[in-house]
Structures are given as structure tokens and as C-alpha cells.
Amino acid sequence: xxxxxxxxxxxxxxxxxxxxxxxxxxxxxxxxxxxxxxxxxxxxxxxxxxxxxxxxxxxxxxxxxxxxxxxxxxxxxxxxxxxxxxxxxxxxxxxxxxxxxxxxxxxxxxxxxxxxxxxxxxxxxxxxxxxxxxxxxxxxxxxxxxxxxxxxxxxxxxxxxxxxxxxxxxxxxxxxxxxxxxxxxxxxxxxxxxxxxxxxxxxxxxxxxxxxxxxxxxxxxxxxxxxxxxxxxxxxxxxxxxxxxxxxxxxxxxxxxxxxxxxxxxxxxxxxxxxxxxxxxxxxxxxxxxxxxxxxxxxxxxxxxxxxxxxxxxx
Amino acid sequence: xxxxxxxxxxxxxxxxxxxxxxxxxxxxxxxxxxxxxxxxxxxxxxxxxxxxxxxxxxxxxxxxxxxxxxxxxxxxxxxxxxxxxxxxxxxxxxxxxxxxxxx
Numbered sequence: 540x541x542x543x544x545x546x547x548x549x550x551x552x553x554x555x556x557x558x559x560x561x562x563x564x565x566x567x568x569x570x571x572x573x574x575x576x577x578x579x580x581x582x583x584x585x586x587x588x589x590x591x592x593x594x595x596x597x598x599x600x601x602x603x604x605x606x607x608x609x610x611x612x613x614x615x616x617x618x619x620x621x622x623x624x625x626x627x628x629x630x631x632x633x634x635x636x637x638x639x640x641x642x643x644x645x646x647x648x649x650x651x652x653x654x655x656x657x658x659x660x661x662x663x664x665x666x667x668x669x670x671x672x673x674x675x676x677x678x679x680x681x682x683x684x685x686x687x688x689x690x691x692x693x694x695x696x697x698x699x700x701x702x703x704x705x706x707x708x709x710x711x712x713x714x715x716x717x718x719x720x721x722x723x724x725x726x727x728x729x730x731x732x733x734x735x736x737x738x739x740x741x742x743x744x745x746x747x748x749x750x751x752x753x754x755x756x757x758x759x760x761x762x763x764x765x766x767x768x769x770x771x772x773x774x775x776x777x778x779x780x781x782x783x784x785x786x787x788x789x790x791x792x793x794x795x796x797x798x799x800x801x802x803x804x805x806x807x808x809x810x811x812x813x814x815x816x817x818x819x820x821x822x823x824x825x826x827x828x829x830x831x832x833x834x835x836x837x838x839x840x841x842x843x844x845x846x847x848x849x850x851x852x853x854x
Numbered sequence: 855x856x857x858x859x860x861x862x863x864x865x866x867x868x869x870x871x872x873x874x875x876x877x878x879x880x881x882x883x884x885x886x887x888x889x890x891x892x893x894x895x896x897x898x899x900x901x902x903x904x905x906x907x908x909x910x911x912x913x914x915x916x917x918x919x920x921x922x923x924x925x926x927x928x929x930x931x932x933x934x935x936x937x938x939x940x941x942x943x944x945x946x947x948x949x950x951x952x953x954x955x956x957x
Contacts, residue, residue, distance in 0.1 A: 568924045574939040577957065589924075670877040672916070687858060711858045723909025724861040744877065745861065746913065756951055 543644045544613035545591035545604065553605075557596065564592040590645050600649055607648070643705050668741035669731035675724075675745045677714065679755050679762070682809055683785040685716035692743075694731065712745075717810040720757060722747050755784065760815025762808045763801075767824045768792055781819055783807060790819060798823040864909035874907045878915050885915070893918060893933030 546553055549563045570576060571584040578584065594600045673692050681688075694708040710729060718724060723744050730741025749757060756763045766781050776794035780787050783804075790802060800821045808815025828834045840846070847853075875882055886902065888894045894914065896905040907915075914936060921932040946956045 565925055574942065667876065669879070713858050713860045715861060715863060718863055721910070721913075723864040723912060725864050725867070726859045726861050729859055742877065744864070744909075744912065746909075758951075 540616070540643050542611040542613060542615045543587075543590075543642065544608070544611075545594050546608075547613050548587050548591040549595065551595075555595075557598075560592070560595050564588060564596070568592075586642075590642060594645070594649070604648070666734040666738045668733045668738065670741040670744060671730040672744045672746070674748055675714075676748050676750050677718070678750055679752055679757070679784045681714060682718055682749070683716060686714050688712050688714060690745075714747075717814075718747050719760070719809060720747065720749050757809065760809040760811055760813075762815060762817045764817065764819055765822045766790070766802070766819040767822045768796075770823055770825060773797065773821060773823050783817065792821070796821055864912065868906040868908065869912060871902050871905050871907075874912060874915065877912060878919065880915065880919060884919075888915075888918065888929050888933075891929040891933065893929050893936075 546555070549555075549560060549567065551560055551563045555563070567588050568585065571578060571581045571588060573582045573585055576585075594604050671692070671694060673690075675688070675690065677686070677688075680686075688711070690710055690712055692708045692710075693705045708729075710726070712726060714724065723746055726743040726745070728740045729743035732740050754764050762784070764781075764783070766779070768777070768779065771777075772779060772792050773796040774794070776796075777792045778789055779792060781790050785807075788804065788807070790804070792802070793800075798821055802819040802821070804817040804819065806814045807817035826833060828837050869877070871882060871885060874880075875885060882902070885894065885905075889896055889898050889905070892898075894907075894911060896907070896911075917936050917939075918929065918932045921927050921935055922929070925932075927935070949956045
């Protein structure tokens with residue numbers, strides 16, 4: 540585990556006031572906010588900033604961290620001394636994503652049993668485990684058929700010393716077909732363990748995203764796919780096999796089709812109670828004039844068709 | 855062989871107020887304040903026990919909470935930022951579909 544210099548991350552001096560830390564954090568949070576930042580590592584930087592701010596903006600944690608920081612520098616291999624935090628009482632602030640997204644370094648130092656879920660107004664009774672949140676990337680074919688996926692997630696877990704550490708959590712998940720981009724799916728009981736024996740574990744929420752695909756694009760429940768066709772298939776009409784996410788279908792290309800024409804396959808989009816449609820967008824591919832015979836055929840067309848593709852521009 | 859866990863689509867099951875507050879580790883009062891401010895779309899006049907939230911609402915709550923904590927934003931301002939970010943994402947998606955650069 541590497542030592543993290545939270546002052547360096549926020550770009551403030553060791554003696555910075557609480558107000559200076561707050562200002563530095565906000566300035567960098569604006570720069571690296573994942574929704575607007577163009578920096579390639581914005582999400583990671585934002586996590587680091589949140590973590591640094593969680594420590595330096597909390598007087599108890601900051602004093603304890605300062606004691607530990609003496610003699611350490613960023614990137615140095617680090618193990619906290621035994622009982623380094625004796626005499627300190629850290630209070631969690633709760634809120635979504637408060638600790639699960641922090642580093643091993645933070646978890647090792649500041650996460651303790653009984654600190655989780657310290658939100659205001661929580662229901663009383665046996666403590667339930669925290670819900671965890673993560674993202675999952677799916678292929679379009681998974682959406683059509685439903686899929687079983689093996690997910691590996693980093694999750695906080697309590698070790699025998701009562702500290703919270705990040706551990707790998709592997710689980711097999713059945714993802715229902717018809718799930719859409721941006722939707723949340725819930726796995727009951729697969730979140731954090733309960734704080735006591737009688738409590739129930741939390742749930743795991745996964746935000747669904749689709750992997751970008753060169754041929755398909757998705758708009759709501761509708762799917763668009765390009766369908767390459769030869770010029771004579773487009774002009775004379777033809778039946779061709781079109782590969783789709785859930786198999787191949789034979790489609791009739793209407794006579795006289797131009798590039799960009801959309802052929803709708805009703806109900807072949809994303810599966811749902813009211814399934815979306817699939818649109819095949821015709822893309823006319825020209826054969827290369829790579830042989831004498833091919834050149835001759837193109838020359839015949841040029842001579843006999845009297846075709847001006849720019850006629851519309853001249854009128 | 856490991857057990858296979860069945861995932862449920864949150865939009866189909868919808869979340870109660872308790873499920874939302876537990877999941878996001880926030881208070882009922884926080885949610886009520888944001889419903890009254892109009893940044894969470896449930897009927898502010900309905901009984902809170904009848905409120906139901908979508909997966910999108912849950913993601914929205916997490917983003918609102920983070921913005922308010924980071925910038926000391928009030929609910930209306932945080933709601934405006936989230937709406938603008940959603941609009942930005944929607945327009946970037948349209949640019950990508952049109953084969954244009956999003957930078």
C-alpha cells in the first residue's frame with residue numbers, strides 16, 4: 540500500500556486553513572467533475588479529491604493523519620503502525636458513496652466497524668448492511684438474450700481487527716433481457732454485510748451501460764444498424780441476409796432504394812413489453828474497378844446511363 | 855458451483871422512501887426537502903408512504919447529494935446542475951450518433 544499525500548492531492552500547504560482546503564477542493568472538484576471534465580483520468584482524480592477532502596476537512600481525521608504523515612511521502616510503501624489511531628474517535632458523515640469508493644489507504648486508516656451508515660434519521664432496530672453501487676458494461680447481444688455474468692467488485696469488508704478493508708467480491712449474476720442503457724438493476728442481499736449477526740445484508744445496485752458497437756446504435760428501445768448492399772441490390776431489389784444481435788434475418792430490399800433508406804423491422808429492437816423496432820440503414824458499397832472487366836462495366840454505365848449525381852445542386 | 859443471483863430492474867420494482875433513504879444513506883427529511891424544492895419528481899402533496907422512486911431517481915439523488923456536499927449548493931442549484939449535465943450527456947450522445955467529435 541502506498542502512502543497518499545492528501546495535501547499534495549489538494550495542492551495546499553500543510554498549514555492550510557479549513558477555508559483554504561475547502562476552496563482548493565471546490566476549485567479542483569469543478570475541474571475534475573466527471574460530468575464536464577475533459578481530463579482522461581477525471582473520475583480517478585475526483586475520487587482522490589473526495590478522499591483527501593474527507594480527511595483534511597474533518598478536524599479529527601486531519602490531526603490523526605498529520606501525526607502519521609511525519610516521515611512519510613507520497614508513493615512511499617506504507618503500513619500504519621499498530622494502534623496508530625489510539626485516542627482518536629472518527630465520526631462518519633454517511634451519504635451515498637462515502638467510503639466504498641475510497642482507496643485501500645483510506646480504508647486502512649479511517650474505516651472502522653460501527654462507523655458505517657451514520658446518516659440522520661435512519662430507521663432503528665438491527666443494523667442493515669450498506670447498499671453498494673457499481674456500474675456494469677453489457678454487450679447488445681446480452682440485452683437481447685439476457686445473460687449470466689461473473690462480476691468482480693471491490694467491496695469493503697470487516698477484518699478480524701475490526702477494520703474495513705477492500706476485498707474482491709465475485710458473484711454470478713443473471714441479468715434480465717431487455718434492460719436499457721442507464722437503468723439500475725438490484726441484487727438483493729449482495730451489498731455490505733450487516734453490522735451485527737441478526738441484521739440483513741445490504742443490496743447491490745448496478746448501473747447498466749452498453750459497450751460501444753461499430754455497427755449498432757441504440758435510441759431508447761430502438762436499435763439502428765447499417766446494412767451494406769451492392770448497387771444492383773439497391774436498384775433492382777433483392778432479398779439479403781442481415782445479421783442482427785439475436786440472429787440473422789432475411790430482408791427484402793425494395794427496388795429503387797438509395798443509400799440511407801431505413802427499413803423497419805417491427806418489434807426487433809430492445810425486448811420489452813412493447814419491444815422497440817430495429818432499423819436497417821442501407822449503405823451502398825461500390826465494387827472496386829480492379830479488373831479490366833469491372834472497368835468496362837463502369838465505363839458502360841457512364842456512357843449509357845447519362846447519370847448526373849449533382850443535378851440537384853445545379854438547380 | 856456458485857449460486858447465480860437474479861438481478862431485478864429497479865424501474866419495474868420501484869423503490870419506497872425507506873428503500874431510497876437506506877440505499878443512499880440519507881434522511882427522509884433530505885428527500886422531503888428535495889421533493890418540496892421540485893428537484894425529485896414525486897407528488898409533494900401525496901403521502902410520503904406512497905412515494906415511489908425509479909432507478910433514475912436513485913442515481914439523481916446520489917448526484918444531488920454529492921454536488922451539495924462538494925459545493926455547498928442548495929437543492930435548486932444542485933438540481934439545475936444535474937439537469938444541465940443530463941442535457942449535456944444527451945447532446946453528446948446525439949453528436950456521437952451523427953459521427954461528430956464531442957470535444
